Amino acid sequence: MAQGTVVNRPGRRKVLGVYFRNNWQLYLLLLIPVIFVIVFKYAAYPGLRMAFMNYKPAKGYAGSKWVGWETFEKIFRDKDFHRALKNSLAFNFLDLLVGFPVPIILALLLNELRFPRYKKLTQTVLYLPHFLSWVIIASVALNLFKPETGLVNILMKKAGWIEEGIPFLTEKWHWAVTYLLIGVWQNMGWGSIIYLAAITGIDAELYEAATIDGAGRLRKIWSVTLPCIRGTMVTLLIMNLGRVMGSNFERLDAFGNVQVKDFQYQLAIYIYEKGLAGSNFSRATAVGLFQSLTGLLLVLGSDWVSKRLGEDGLL
Amino acid sequence: MQNTTKAPSAAEKKPSIWTGVNRVRISDFVIAFVILILSLTCILPFLHVAAKSISSNTAVMSKAVYLWPKDITFEAYASIFRDGQLVHSMFYTIGITLAFTLVGMIVTICAAYPLSIKGLKGRPFFAFFLMFTMYFSAGLIPEYLLMGDLKLLNTPWVLILPLAFSPYNMLIMRSFLSSTIPDSLYEAAKLDGADHFQILTRIVLPLSKPIIATLSLFYAVGRWNAYADAKYYITKKALQPLQYLLSNMVLSSGTDAISLSENAAVVSTPEVLQAATIMFATLPIIMVYPFVQKYFVKGAMIGAVKG
Numbered sequence: 067m068a069q070g071t072v073v074n075r076p077g078r079r080k081v082l083g084v085y086f087r088n089n090w091q092l093y094l095l096l097l098i099p100v101i102f103v104i105v106f107k108y109a110a111y112p113g114l115r116m117a118f119m120n121y122k123p124a125k126g127y128a129g130s131k132w133v134g135w136e137t138f139e140k141i142f143r144d145k146d147f148h149r150a151l152k153n154s155l156a157f158n159f160l161d162l163l164v165g166f167p168v169p170i171i172l173a174l175l176l177n178e179l180r181f182p183r184y185k186k187l188t189q190t191v192l193y194l195p196h197f198l199s200w201v202i203i204a205s206v207a208l209n210l211f212k213p214e215t216g217l218v219n220i221l222m223k224k225a226g227w228i229e230e231g232i233p234f235l236t237e238k239w240h241w242a243v244t245y246l247l248i249g250v251w252q253n254m255g256w257g258s259i260i261y262l263a264a265i266t267g268i269d270a271e272l273y274e275a276a277t278i279d280g281a282g283r284l285r286k287i288w289s290v291t292l293p294c295i296r297g298t299m300v301t302l303l304i305m306n307l308g309r310v311m312g313s314n315f316e317r318l319d320a321f322g323n324v325q326v327k328d329f330q331y332q333l334a335i336y337i338y339e340k341g342l343a344g345s346n347f348s349r350a351t352a353v354g355l356f357q358s359l360t361g362l363l364l365v366l367g368s369d370w371v372s373k374r375l376g377e378d379g380l381l
Numbered sequence: 382m383q384n385t386t387k388a389p390s391a392a393e394k395k396p397s398i399w400t401g402v403n404r405v406r407i408s409d410f411v412i413a414f415v416i417l418i419l420s421l422t423c424i425l426p427f428l429h430v431a432a433k434s435i436s437s438n439t440a441v442m443s444k445a446v447y448l449w450p451k452d453i454t455f456e457a458y459a460s461i462f463r464d465g466q467l468v469h470s471m472f473y474t475i476g477i478t479l480a481f482t483l484v485g486m487i488v489t490i491c492a493a494y495p496l497s498i499k500g501l502k503g504r505p506f507f508a509f510f511l512m513f514t515m516y517f518s519a520g521l522i523p524e525y526l527l528m529g530d531l532k533l534l535n536t537p538w539v540l541i542l543p544l545a546f547s548p549y550n551m552l553i554m555r556s557f558l559s560s561t562i563p564d565s566l567y568e569a570a571k572l573d574g575a576d577h578f579q580i581l582t583r584i585v586l587p588l589s590k591p592i593i594a595t596l597s598l599f600y601a602v603g604r605w606n607a608y609a610d611a612k613y614y615i616t617k618k619a620l621q622p623l624q625y626l627l628s629n630m631v632l633s634s635g636t637d638a639i640s641l642s643e644n645a646a647v648v649s650t651p652e653v654l655q656a657a658t659i660m661f662a663t664l665p666i667i668m669v670y671p672f673v674q675k676y677f678v679k680g681a682m683i684g685a686v687k688g
Contacts, residue, residue, distance in 0.1 A: 092498065098488055252423060
């Protein structure tokens, strides 16, 4: 009964009645999260109609005019939007390009590491950056990378490698590289866990067989480990592809400054600046809707592809 | 995590790891060295900032502080405590974090337990209804206006309630429940006349202690680190959480400006004071981190199994 294997007998109603008498408590429990998502999430959806209005905060929904697709036409002609969209896509793709292989390589290295205590200790250390906020990471980065007072620049000057401090965080091209690498660094340890878990699941006999066949270490990685974690790799790759329209406001905000605005100006920043800071609610909502919808389509698309490839879906 | 499938390594079989088929090779040291370098990148930056924060002004100005403090002084920390702003914010943030974790766990359990029961009528619908918001959000402005309508702007509640239900954590909890708690246990409890509340509180929750610990930590760390929602929804200084305060003090000011009040009687240079501020906000995490780290890994693995 607990598992509710309800049998369809003629007295269907009665059966349902018994079912609910036995299980009403489950629905009462479910009511709490349902209320939470309705009040704090679903209740925000009607606000999306702002995207099709010329919304004036002072007039509210009732007093504001409907304008149809005008706002969207405007944003697609808006240079700022083009820049934000281009930056978002470019940086998310680059993030994926550099960020995807690193956890895999790290997992392989950790798996090959022979000294168990050392391994445990280094793993603990490598997961640490994942638990620090972007504010802290960016603040520490400033201490390392400021042109005049940053430790890295000081050391390189002392070693005589450079004359002037390198503007790691204050010139847009340098910033792009630093920003991307710090992102990779922050996620590499945590990202490796999932691959280590997959590697742990590999049948030890495969390795023994490979050893008997005379395979060396690299050969075993290439012919046993990598093929065995292929599924995990594909799933994660597709899942990340589904996120290329997303954005991490905190990371961008923490690393932002006037000198790097050209590249730091991405969709999340656009929405924040036009919307909350600039009170252009309709335009910010329209861009947000665009971002959410394309994001949803990408996720659905990746799920479909992933299932077609015979991997587990995401949904 | 600790025991790799590969070669139950020679280290465990008593004979020396320096001889035999599984002996340690040069490549082992190369790997260990690469891992060492990567690990150092995760430690040294913080060591540098920590060293700076307890060094004298002159030592820092003459750029002589690397990883070890020079002319140790705790003056910068003293002025942080005299000022009181950050200390207040720290306690406030701890309070918010605890409340958020508690509410989050209650809501998550209330969702995960029913959804882990196979025969629940309407299960796919409820699952979809609760998960949908993860894939499609209304966006910043509609949510901002909603918080306004709910009268939550500029209250601590705006940091506690809206994010309390995390679909992702719910998924982890649900897959834990459906994989670890055998159906036979429910059957037995049913036969003994237990209802769902009793099963939940007397059987399921005691068996779920590890996952409850893990998810509580996920919630707590998430709340502790997040500051975007504070930036959107809170303008009153006294209600801003620590990370947001830190971002205002160290990042937004652009130059080295940092604002502690007059009676903090600051003698440290901005450089040192900033380092101390950063350490002040980082130390709580670094101190608890080693002890709770293993729970995180467990959670990540369960999460990994179920995407």
